[in-house]
Amino acid sequence: MDEVRQWAIRAAQAAADKKADDVVIIDVAELLVVTDYFVICTGNTAIQVRAISDEIEDRLREEAGLKPIGREGSDEGRWVLLDYGDFVVHVFQPEEREFYRLEKLWGDAPRVPFSADA
Numbered sequence: 001m002d003e004v005r006q007w008a009i010r011a012a013q014a015a016a017d018k019k020a021d022d023v024v025i026i027d028v029a030e031l032l033v034v035t036d037y038f039v040i041c042t043g044n045t046a047i048q049v050r051a052i053s054d055e056i057e058d059r060l061r062e063e064a065g066l067k068p069i070g071r072e073g074s075d076e077g078r079w080v081l082l083d084y085g086d087f088v089v090h091v092f093q094p095e096e097r098e099f100y101r102l103e104k105l106w107g108d109a110p111r112v113p114f115s116a117d118a
Contacts, residue, residue, distance in 0.1 A: 004086040007064055008037040009114060011082075011089050014059040015041040016116035018052045020091070024103060025112035037087035038106065042097050046077025053080040053091045060084070 005027075012023050020041035029036040039056075043049035053074065060066040070083035079096045082089040090102060 004036050005112065007060065007066060007084065008039050008087045008112065010063060011039045011056045011060060011084075011087070012041070012114050013116075014056045015039065015052050015089075015091065018043075018055045019048070020052045021094075022097075023114065023116060025114050026103065026106050027110045027112055028106055031106065031109055035083075035086060035088050037112065038102060039087060039089040040092070040097070040102055041090070042092050042094055044094065046093070049077045049080055049091050049093055050074060053082055053089070056082060056089055056091075 008025050012025050015023050020043055023039070023041040026038045026040065027036065028038055041052065043052045053071075057068060057071070066084055068082045068084050071080070073080040078093045080091045092100070
């Protein structure tokens with residue numbers, strides 16, 4: 001398994017550990033040139049969205065030495081985007097996730113198997 005895929009799985013696990021809902025990993029490498037994976041999850045409040053994104057950022061920094069090249073949306077806490085270049089993490093509140101529907105938009109892309117209990 002490639003290193004970037006492992007990082008995406010670590011991000012997903014960190015989200016699950018912070019009680020994120022509906023955590024998915026989508027392999028968009030064949031469809032996009034800018035990134036290989038999307039990690040998508042939901043937090044139910046602005047506080048939880050920020051806590052999930054902070055946990056992902058902290059865990060990847062500690063375990064893999066990774067820092068995002070961009071972080072957007074932390075102030076509002078409705079949709080936080082962490083851009084790691086080779087993969088991008090989207091932490092949504094439910095309304096934003098339903099509105100943007102990234103899973104449907106990228107419905108042709110394969111899902112990466114992930115278990116929140118791993």
